[in-house]
Amino acid sequence: MTTLGAWLMGATLVAYALAAVFHIRELYLPRSRRLAVGTTLAALVLETAVIAERFRSPHAAFLSLYEWMLVLTWLLVAVYLVGGVRSRALRRAGVFLMPIVFFFLLPAAILPRVAAAQRPSLSGWWVWLHLTTATAATGVLIMQAVTALMYMHLERGIRYRMFHAFYRRLPPLEVLDRLCGGLAGVGLGLMTVAIGAGVVWAGHSWHHYWSWNPKESWTALTWLLYTGYVAARRYLPGRRTVPLALFAFGALVIDVLLINLLPGPHSFRA
Amino acid sequence: MHILVAGLSHKTAPVEVREKLALAAEELGSAAASLVGGAVSEAVVLSTCNRTEVYAAADTFHGGREVLLEFLRRRGGELQSHLYLRNDREAVAHLFRVACGLDSMIPGETQVLGQIKDAYRRSRDAGSVGKLLHSLFQQALGVAKRAHTETAIGQNAVSVGYAALELARKVFGDLRGHRVLLIGAGKMGELTARHLHENGAARVLVANRTQEKARQLAQRFGWVDLPFPEVAAQLGEVDVVVSSTGAPGTVLEAAQVLPHLRRRHRPLFIFDIAVPRDVDPAVGKLADVFLYDIDDLQAVVEANLELRSREAAKVESIVAEETDRFEAFLRELAVVPLIRSLRDKAESIRLRELERAMAKLPELDQRQRQVVEQLSCLLVNKLLNDPTLALKESMSGAESQVYVEAMSRLFRLERGKAEEAGLWRLG
Incomplete structure (x- = not known):
């Protein structure tokens, strides 16, 4: 640099x-x-x-x-x-x-920051799909977490009669709830595509589709948590599901910021 | 010229004094018209349940004062201790404060704005409003608009009914597409119904122990009535419940409500505005149920009132700013006649001298004539530009009168115009 x-x-x-x-x-x-x-x-x-x-x-x-x-x-x-x-x-x-x-x-x-060497395995349509959908999924799920935080703040404000400055400026609870569900759905969909593309590409490059390396395992866990959240939304009220969304987001943050530093094909340490 | 206001309000007089002075809306115009003549040249009478005030433009302070006090005395007898009288800058600021709702019982309320508009319109139609009060009242309406858009003085509900409505909107957004259940068709129920109707609630169920009353209320707004025993069963379907029965005990028990809430994953907002309470407090512990009783709503109102009082400081500074602006506007207005007479004089000199010059130069062709004429215009305009600007600017300073005097003497302008200019100032 x-x-x-x-x-x-x-x-x-x-x-x-x-x-x-x-x-x-x-x-x-x-x-x-x-x-x-x-x-x-x-x-x-x-x-x-x-x-x-x-x-x-x-x-x-x-x-x-x-x-x-x-x-x-x-x-x-x-x-x-x-x-x-x-x-x-x-x-x-x-x-x-x-x-x-x-x-x-x-x-x-x-x-x-060690600049990653140009690796021959990092090219082709599947990589491109994998990288873009993974990026989009992360972005959408960050927005989902933000919406969930706003929902939680507003819900608690109304329930416990705490009308802070922020309370007055938030959109209605139902709007936030719909956003939470919508963003989680889109984020999960993108994440699924990213994982799918990654699996196909791994099969092409290394001739094994899934190797349970730390990145793959943790991503699978994150995916499960988000799937759990989206499913739970159908059966539980918003107040009960929001903590799950934030929990899943925690897993995503670890996935992105920590797991990527471990050795393996996703390592950013090259 | 002076602007005066005399009157009394809820801050200075009890209701038994205020009601003596209160005027019906139809009387406002004729009352204002009766004031005009003599010392007072323009008048507007404002009368609400909280205040009766007379605004006037008068040639002399004492003359105007006498007319206003006499008017009030004639209607209300000896009121000295309750009356206030403000003049000039204070009178202008007073009207602005009243228009913004700063002087109202509930800060920031907008009803008074409509009353000011009405008072102004009636006085104008009766012919008692001239240039000065017209500008004053127009600006007052503008100030109020500014206060409401730039500060939160008029925001956040200050009545229990509206506080409930605002909370419901905070959860559901628009009430139009949501279902409301109204339990109790008594006085409180009726008031709530009106609030709901005004805010577009269309899918409302009304239940009452005497179903006939529920039917009557529902029919008035085009809603549906519901047999009282079916209330609990509806809880799975509705979004907002407002309960205001006169029942001595609880109407909705937790155990009775719970089975109907099992399958719903949308929020349910229950307002229990009855005393004694209609809804078992345990209902509020259920997930996705918000339960507010009358004390909760009262606390919301208190908090909102405090917020409005905090905003009032910002509005005060807007009022001060606008009062300055009004004064500046008056000053500009004041020099207009003087500047016009200066321009008139210059123009007449120019035309006279141009004619004389043209008579001496008959050989000039069309284009040459045009050039000479343009030259004369340019000279006059450029020469007068600086003194005109300086005069306008001087009007905001302390020695403005000196400038007016100097201008009229230096250019030998008509004395009448200069005096008029002096009179257009406040104070």
Whole structure:
């Protein structure tokens, strides 16, 4: 990584930290949204520069955890900023999303970065499908977790008569509930495709489809948890299922941030 | 010219005094018209159950004051200790505060805005409103609009009924597509029904121990009535329950409710506004059931009222800002006649001198004539531009009167216009 890249990355992290702070401030000063959105936009521009600088050198994308996180968080923030123009639920999601983005970028940026060598196994249509659907699934499930947090906050607010500043600005509970279900469904679908594509590709490359390595096992667990959540939604009220969604999200975070550091075909340590 | 307001409100007078001064809506216009003449040139009379106030534009402060106090005295007798009288800047700010609901019993209420509009319209139709009060009342409506869009002074319910409605909306969004069950068709039930109807609830079931009353209430709003024993069975189907029976004991027991809630995975909101309570508090412990009793709703209202009072500080600063703006507007208005007479004088000189010059230059062709004429226009405009601007700017300073005086003397403008300019100031 060049010095310029390092400086840009530092600035991006600072900007996201500020964006997180200003989003929290916006809860208490509803008219200060402009500042929150402004810093977020600045962070996104800086991050775009980091990505541009990074991908100038000719090597495949997504090959280090760092690069993958950059693309993922960039997409999330872009969706948040663009979608927030129309959707109230998305605007309110910022206060959770910004800290999440910051904490996803932070370890990726400070962990040792060994540029992954161009591996011949990492090419072809199935890889492409596997990587894009896995990225999309992670993004959608992050939004799902944010929605679940908002649902929990609002539900508790109404149940225990705690009307904090944030309570007044959230969309109705039923809207959040529908979003929770919808996002979980889409996220689970994408995850299923990603796993399927990964299995096919592994069969092509290594001639064994499933080897129970840590990544595969943990991803299977995460997939089971989300499937459990989607199924439980049909039989249990929202208040009971939200903790399961957050539990599944915890598994996903470990999957993405920790398991990928272990040796194996998914290792970002190359 | 002075703007005055005299009157009394719930803050200065008890209801038995206020009712003596209260005017019916139809009387407002004629009352305002009766004030005009003599010292008072414009008047608006505002009368609500919380206040009776007379706004006036008067040539002299003392003259206007006498007319207003005499008017109030004639209607209400000796009121001295209850009355307040404000003039000029304070009077302007007072109207703005009243319009924003800052002076109301419930801060931020908007009913008073409609009453101000009505008072203004009736006084205008009676011919007692001129340029000054017209601008004042128009701006007051604008200030109120600004206060309500820029602050939360009018947000968050301040009555139990609306607090319940707001909570229900916080869970379900729009009530239009949701089912509501109304238990009890008494006074509270009827009030709730009206709230629900106003907010678009269309799928409402009404149940009452005497079913005939339920049927009557349901028919009034185009809803359906329900036999009382079937209430519990409906709990699996409805989204909102409002219970307000006069029953001495519980109407909905947990054990009775539970089997019907088993299969539903949507939230159910129960408002128990009856005393003694209709719903067993244990029902509120069930998952996805929210149960609010009258005390809970009262607490919500209290919290909302406190929020509104906190917003009031922001509205005060809007009022101060707008009062400044109104003063600035008056000042600009004040110099308009002076500037016009300056322009008129310059234009007449220009035309006279142009004619004279043209008479001496008969050999000029069409284009040359045009150039000379344009030159004269340009000279006049450029020369007058700076003093005009300086005069307008000076109006916000302390020595504005000096500028007006100097301008009229330096350019030998008509004295009448200058005096008029001076009179258009507050105070």
